[in-house]
Amino acid sequence: METIDYGIDLGTTNSLVAKYSKGKVEVFKNPVGFKETLPSCVAFRGERIIVGDKAREYIVKDPLNVFSAFKRKMGTSEKYLIPSLMSYYSPIGLSAMVLKELKNFIPEVQKPSSIVITIPASFDTVQCNATKEAGKEAGFEEVVLLQEPIAASLAFFNEKMNDAGSLGKWLVYDLGGGTFDIALITIDKDEMRVVDHEGDNFLGGVDLDQMIVTQLILPRLKEITGKGDIDSLINQRNGPYEKLYYILLLKAEEAKKELSINETAEIEFTFEIEDEPAREIYFEITRTAFEELIAPKIDYTLDFVQKIFDRNHLSSADIKNIILIGGSTIIPYVRKRIGESTGIPVNFSADPSTAVAVGAAYYAGAKIKTLANKFSEVSNETALERDVQLQVAYNKTTKDMEEYVTALFENLPENCTYRMVRADGGYDSGIKNASTKIGEFVLLKANAVNQFTIKVYDEQNNELSVPNSKIEITQGLFSLYGQTLPEDICIEVDDLNNNTTISEVIFVRNSILPLKKTVFKELSRTIKKGSTDSLIINILEGNQSVHPSANKVIGVIEINGSMLESDLVYGSDVEITLEISESREISVSAVLTFTNQTFNHIFNPMEKYISITKLREELKTLRNEINLSIEKVLENDDYEKASFLNELLDVNNTLIKDASTLRDGDLDERKYQLEEQKRRVAAQFYNVGINNSPVYDKKEKIQSLKLYIDHIMTYHNDVPETIKEEYNIMITANHELMKSTNHFQLNTFFMKLEKFHGKMVFNVPSLLINNFVYMQGLSESDFNNYKKVKKLFEQGEKAMEKSNHNELLAICKEIWGEMKDQNTEIEKIKGTGLGS
Amino acid sequence: MKETLTIMNQFALLELKLGNDKDESIQRIIQRIKAVWEGMGLVYQLPLGEKYTDTRTDVMANIVGEMDNDMTITQIVKPIIYQNNVIVQQGIVMVEAKKK
Numbered sequence: 001m002e003t004i005d006y007g008i009d010l011g012t013t014n015s016l017v018a019k020y021s022k023g024k025v026e027v028f029k030n031p032v033g034f035k036e037t038l039p040s041c042v043a044f045r046g047e048r049i050i051v052g053d054k055a056r057e058y059i060v061k062d063p064l065n066v067f068s069a070f071k072r073k074m075g076t077s078e079k080y081l082i083p084s085l086m087s088y089y090s091p092i093g094l095s096a097m098v099l100k101e102l103k104n105f106i107p108e109v110q111k112p113s114s115i116v117i118t119i120p121a122s123f124d125t126v127q128c129n130a131t132k133e134a135g136k137e138a139g140f141e142e143v144v145l146l147q148e149p150i151a152a153s154l155a156f157f158n159e160k161m162n163d164a165g166s167l168g169k170w171l172v173y174d175l176g177g178g179t180f181d182i183a184l185i186t187i188d189k190d191e192m193r194v195v196d197h198e199g200d201n202f203l204g205g206v207d208l209d210q211m212i213v214t215q216l217i218l219p220r221l222k223e224i225t226g227k228g229d230i231d232s233l234i235n236q237r238n239g240p241y242e243k244l245y246y247i248l249l250l251k252a253e254e255a256k257k258e259l260s261i262n263e264t265a266e267i268e269f270t271f272e273i274e275d276e277p278a279r280e281i282y283f284e285i286t287r288t289a290f291e292e293l294i295a296p297k298i299d300y301t302l303d304f305v306q307k308i309f310d311r312n313h314l315s316s317a318d319i320k321n322i323i324l325i326g327g328s329t330i331i332p333y334v335r336k337r338i339g340e341s342t343g344i345p346v347n348f349s350a351d352p353s354t355a356v357a358v359g360a361a362y363y364a365g366a367k368i369k370t371l372a373n374k375f376s377e378v379s380n381e382t383a384l385e386r387d388v389q390l391q392v393a394y395n396k397t398t399k400d401m402e403e404y405v406t407a408l409f410e411n412l413p414e415n416c417t418y419r420m421v422r423a424d425g426g427y428d429s430g431i432k433n434a435s436t437k438i439g440e441f442v443l444l445k446a447n448a449v450n451q452f453t454i455k456v457y458d459e460q461n462n463e464l465s466v467p468n469s470k471i472e473i474t475q476g477l478f479s480l481y482g483q484t485l486p487e488d489i490c491i492e493v494d495d496l497n498n499n500t501t502i503s504e505v506i507f508v509r510n511s512i513l514p515l516k517k518t519v520f521k522e523l524s525r526t527i528k529k530g531s532t533d534s535l536i537i538n539i540l541e542g543n544q545s546v547h548p549s550a551n552k553v554i555g556v557i558e559i560n561g562s563m564l565e566s567d568l569v570y571g572s573d574v575e576i577t578l579e580i581s582e583s584r585e586i587s588v589s590a591v592l593t594f595t596n597q598t599f600n601h602i603f604n605p606m607e608k609y610i611s612i613t614k615l616r617e618e619l620k621t622l623r624n625e626i627n628l629s630i631e632k633v634l635e636n637d638d639y640e641k642a643s644f645l646n647e648l649l650d651v652n653n654t655l656i657k658d659a660s661t662l663r664d665g666d667l668d669e670r671k672y673q674l675e676e677q678k679r680r681v682a683a684q685f686y687n688v689g690i691n692n693s694p695v696y697d698k699k700e701k702i703q704s705l706k707l708y709i710d711h712i713m714t715y716h717n718d719v720p721e722t723i724k725e726e727y728n729i730m731i732t733a734n735h736e737l738m739k740s741t742n743h744f745q746l747n748t749f750f751m752k753l754e755k756f757h758g759k760m761v762f763n764v765p766s767l768l769i770n771n772f773v774y775m776q777g778l779s780e781s782d783f784n785n786y787k788k789v790k791k792l793f794e795q796g797e798k799a800m801e802k803s804n805h806n807e808l809l810a811i812c813k814e815i816w817g818e819m820k821d822q823n824t825e826i827e828k829i830k831g832t833g834l835g836s
Numbered sequence: 837m838k839e840t841l842t843i844m845n846q847f848a849l850l851e852l853k854l855g856n857d858k859d860e861s862i863q864r865i866i867q868r869i870k871a872v873w874e875g876m877g878l879v880y881q882l883p884l885g886e887k888y889t890d891t892r893t894d895v896m897a898n899i900v901g902e903m904d905n906d907m908t909i910t911q912i913v914k915p916i917i918y919q920n921n922v923i924v925q926q927g928i929v930m931v932e933a934k935k936k
Contacts, residue, residue: 032893034924045890053896053926061899238901243911243930246898250913250928401887425923426894426916443892448921520868575864593864733837 002369004144007116007360008102009151010095010131012071013177013204015040016357017102019110020365025358028105032425036354038105040098041068044082048430051101060237069178070094072201074134075127092134097431099138100461111462114142116364118151118356121183121197139460144367147194148174149183151359152325154192155350168320169195171308173338174356175301176326178204182304184312196312198304203297205256205328211293212252213245216285217267224281225271240273259287260331291333298337305342316343324348325355388412388456388466397474397512401446405471406439407454415459423451431457444475474512485511491576492538492548494524494831495747500621501831502747503551505544506578516579524835527568531561535568535833536614537576537590539603547625549618550682553675555586555603556611565595574834610671612662615678617830619656622682626652629685645685652681698746705753706731709760716766723763730756747836761812765805768812772796775815783818792818841917841925844873848880848915877920881927883909888931895927904933 009016014037018027027036030052043055043066058066064083070091079088103111119131128145135143149172157166167187174181181199185192214231222230234241234248247269258265264284272278309315322344324335329352339346350358389410395403405420412434420429420440427443434456444450454469490503507515527533536558542551572594579587586603626649633641655678662671713719713727734749761767776793780786792815799807851866858866873879881894888897888907894916895909911930916923 032923043890048890050890054890054893057890057897057899061903243898243900243932246900246930247911247913250898424894424918424921425926427891428893429891443889518867518871520871573868575868591864 004112004114004116004142004364004367004369005361006106006112006114007118007146007151007357007362007364008099009118009148009354009357009360010071010098010134011040011176011356012069012179012201013040013206014038015098015102016354017105018354018357018361019106020361025361025365027354027357028102030105032421032428034425038098038102039068040071040095041066042070042094042097043067044084045430046084048432049097050428050430051097054428054430067094069201075124075130092130092137095131095134096137099134099140100431100457103138103461113140114144114369115140116144116146116360116367118146118148118360120181120199121147121149121194122181122199123147137460139458139462142370144364146360146363147183148172148181148356149185149194149197150192151356151363152323152350153185153187154359154362155325155355156323156347156359166320169314169318170320171305171322171344173301173305173322173324173329174326175324175328175334176204177328178202178206180204180301180304180326182301182308184308184314196308198307200301200304203301204326205253208256208294208297208328208331209249209252211297212255212285212290213248215293216289217248217252220267220283221271221281224283225279244269244271244273255285256290256331259285259290263287287333294331294333295337298334299341302338302341319344321345321347323350323355325350325352327353388464390454390456390466390468392454392468392471394471394473396472398444399475400444401475402441402443403473403475404439404441405452405473406437408437409434409456410436412436412456413458413464416456416464417461418454418456420452420454423453427452442473444473446475449474485509485513485515485580487541488544489554489578489580490540490542490544490548490551491519491521491578491834492536492540492832493521493834493836495836496524496831497747497751500625501548502836503540503542503544503546503548504836507580508544513580513582513584516577518575518577521574521576522835523568523570523572523574524831524833526570527559527564527833528561529564529567533833534558534560534613535574536611537574537588537834538611538614538832539578539586539588546686547621547682549622549678550686552679553610553614555588555601556614557588557590557599557601558611558613559590559592559599563597563599564592565597568592569594610675612659612671614832615662615671615675616656616659618682619652619659619678622678622685623649623652623656626685648681648685651677655681698750702746702750702753705750705757709753709757712760712764712767716764718766719760719764723760727756762809765803765808768805768808769800772800772808772812772815775812775819778819782820783815784820785818789815789818837924840873840876840878844878844880844917845914845925848882848912852882852884852912879918880915881918882912882915883927883929884912885909888929893926894923895929897929897931900930900932902933906934907931908934 003020005020007018007020016027016036016038018025029036030038035053038052039056041052041055041059043050043058043062045058045062045065055066056068059068067080067089070080073091074095076091079090080094081088099117106112115135117131117135119128123131131145132143152172152174153170170185170187172183172185174183179199179201180203181197183197184195186195213234218230218234222228230241233239234245236242251267251269255265255267264286266282266284268280268282270278271281319342322338322342324338324346328334329348335346335348391408392405393407394405416434417431418434418438419431420442421427422442422445424445426445429440429442432438442450442452450473452471452473454466454471456464456466456469458464485507486509488503488505488509489507490505492501493504495502506517506519523535527535536556538548538553539555540548540551541554572592575591575593577589581587588601588603590599591597626645630642630645630649633645655674658670659674662674709727713724730752761771783789792811796808796811796815799811847869854862870879883895886909888895888909897909899907900910908931909929910932913928913930914925916927917925
């Protein structure tokens with residue numbers, strides 16, 4: 001049997017949508033702006049309907065066409081006149097728009113037909129039916145209602161409904177952005193029920209922000225500026241301080257959050273009014289002042305608690321816990337004051353901002369659907385009959401910051417709407433009625449390929465499948481034909497940890513010419529003034545994920561010791577600016593910040609630049625890499641591949657011999673021939689199987705280290721929780737990175753993982769013991785001073801007997817210091833001098 | 837991530853406060869720091885002076901004074917931040933009608 005799984009918190013101020021799956025709840029984020037909350041606000045701007053944050057922007061300036069808090073009017077006969085449309089909307093219609101917008105938060109593949117929507121405990125039958133109607137109007141076929149305090153309790157109890165300790169009476173205290181509610185609930189074996197409730201529809205976080213502005217900030221501002229009229233003029237529409245008022249509200253909200261963590265918060269802004277020079281204002285407000293300010297408001301909410309106690313003949317002793325929800329309950333004073341005043345244990349373990357939506361999703365996860373898959377079957381049948389066709393006309397490339405897009409629809413069902421959105425979240429046309437022909441000016445991001453989707457919705461806000469609905473418009477300065485780069489342009493940088501160099505991409509394939517970019521690199525070794533050593537800036541064309549030697553060299557700047565005004569110190573910065581013109585002329589400028597020297601070079605793509613030093617170096621690197629690969633394939637008994645690699649190695653060795661006879665200033669073409677032959681060998685080598693590419697290799701290393709760490713996390717029961725948490729955060733944050741083909745990013749992640757592994761060995765006793773035992777099994781030749789190591793092994797044994805983790809750790813550190821470097825036999829490359 | 841965004845917000849405001857006539861070495865340091873973030877896929881944008889319409893969802897606007905069809909971003913409270921070419925923080929801006 002299928003469960004509903006999706007829950008919506010349809011709030012007075014903000015709304016959210018969440019989904020239950022396999023014991024966990026996910027709160028969906030707005031694809032525009034990535035916030036979990038959607039302001040329950042609808043604006044009508046001409047023929048355009050805007051829902052959420054954008055709508056809220058117009059509350060003050062266009063109040064006649066912007067609607068919020070309509071939840072309070074659910075179930076009444078009140079109609080809202082929309083002057084721009086000269087028509088009326090009911091609270092149900094406006095709520096349906098919020099619900100439709102929330103539906104857009106859910107990824108396309110999952111659109112639900114059944115939903116749980118939360119309602120205040122105070123809602124009567126008519127208001128409940130109105131909420132159900134809004135759900136139906138938004139395209140949900142089955143709507144199940146759930147009271148908000150119950151939802152909050154479910155989020156708190158998570159799945160511990162049968163926990164005997166939870167049975168009894170509870171209070172749910174909900175102080176949100178704009179409203180306050182308190183509910184008394186009882187929990188027994190079979191049931192969770194709202195017994196009584198109270199509330200104030202006009203008290204919330206916004207009121208606290210305003211109090212900060214008027215009572216904490218303005219008096220100080222008056223003192224500092226001497227402007228006595230600020231209080232009376234500050235919130236005057238179109239008044240002299242209007243801009244300042246909005247800034248102060250934002251500053252107050254930030255300060256309120258800051259004071260939840262710190263004892264003081266900084267208020268810093270520019271005081272700017274017409275005809276006067278701007279002044280920088282700075283002062284601090286303290287947590288004590290803030291707490292004194294809000295104390296009466298919090299005491300006022302406690303009066304409601306008392307009312308509930310009186311009506312139900314209860315005392316604090318009868319209540320198990322108070323669950324705190326709503327964003328404003330994050331304030332430490334609120335938590336403290338409620339606990340102290342009532343004497344009831346205060347519980348704020350659920351996220352106060354999302355608790356209602358999360359609880360609704362938990363409930364939905366256990367609620368069986370009565371409409372099993374009906375919706376999807378119907379839509380599949382009808383979709384075939386009435387596929388909407390779309391033809392779009394637009395300029396694919398432009399220099400303008402906006403572009404007109406026209407579209408023609410065929411087979412468009414009646415009462416459809418459409419909206420156009422930009423993939424990066426920077427443009428949204430809003431919801432508009434669709435007709436056979438539509439037109440929109442879309443806004444473009446500068447110097448980028450802008451991807452747009454034209455989404456079409458039926459009357460119930462189900463998105464219709466429309467072919468050709470994705471378009472791309474490239475904004476930037478380019479010639480009529482918009483020439484693109486045929487291959488990646490990279491610079492070669494050192495990867496000394498792996499004794500190789502890598503291609504670091506500067507411009508990716510298909511970027512539009514002309515291009516310019518500045519990158520900063522650190523020197524990977526010191527280059528002495530007057531020495532023959534040199535810094536090599538090697539510009540490559542080809543594929544960023546292969547070794548530099550397999551890419552074409554299109555320009556080299558070689559800065560040798562004789563050109564330096566002083567030593568170029570390890571770690572100092574090199575600023576490299578690369579510019580490619582429309583005619584593919586490449587200009588490179590390198591600024592050595594340490595010596596303050598600039599080197600400029602223009603490369604013509606008709607000429608070839610070959611550095612003999614570089615060529616020799618690359619051939620040597622290639623020899624190392626082929627040797628390593630031969631060892632690797634032989635381990636897997638792949639003799640066919642090994643034989644091929646041996647042939648490549650022979651060719652490469654011949655090239656090394658030939659290259660050793662080259663001299664600077666040779667007039668013949670030998671160096672070009674050798675360079676070309678080297679590139680072919682490298683290309684063949686890296687094409688043997690992608691397994692040999694540095695990127696694949698790095699991914700393989702990451703994967704196997706990750707599997708190893710996962711194993712430790714699962715099977716070692718002495719891993720501290722903090723270590724587990726750190727690992728989870730690191731893996732979640734870098735999840736997308738595994739798809740990357742950027743060697744640099746992969747390498748950085750690999751190093752992070754290695755470092756983390758080291759930290760684990762330090763912090764997990766069983767792992768340290770494993771490591772110690774492993775080292776005991778190594779042979780004498782693996783250590784520099786085996787006599788010393790042998791003694792340390794004996795001491796380590798004793799430390800293990802005593803279970804002295806710290807002592808064993810100190811001993812292990814000494815043993816690690818005596819281990820021989822495994823890579824000493826491999827000939828170290830010199831590299832380019834540019835660090836990665 | 838939250839901490840990185842906070843640092844970027846403060847840094848962007850610092851860049852704004854320094855204005856256009858920055859010393860070349862200061863400009864270089866600013867570009868150096870921005871390049872590090874860019875390497876992490878993070879880019880901030882300061883849309884000061886740009887045109888504003890209600891279809892711009894890269895910023896949250898506070899409209900000051902009378903509304904008009906020709907609105908401009910006149911002050912930035914927070915920059916727009918992109919991560920891998922997708923907006924992760926909408927900018928917070930003041931918007932005013934262009935002075936006629």
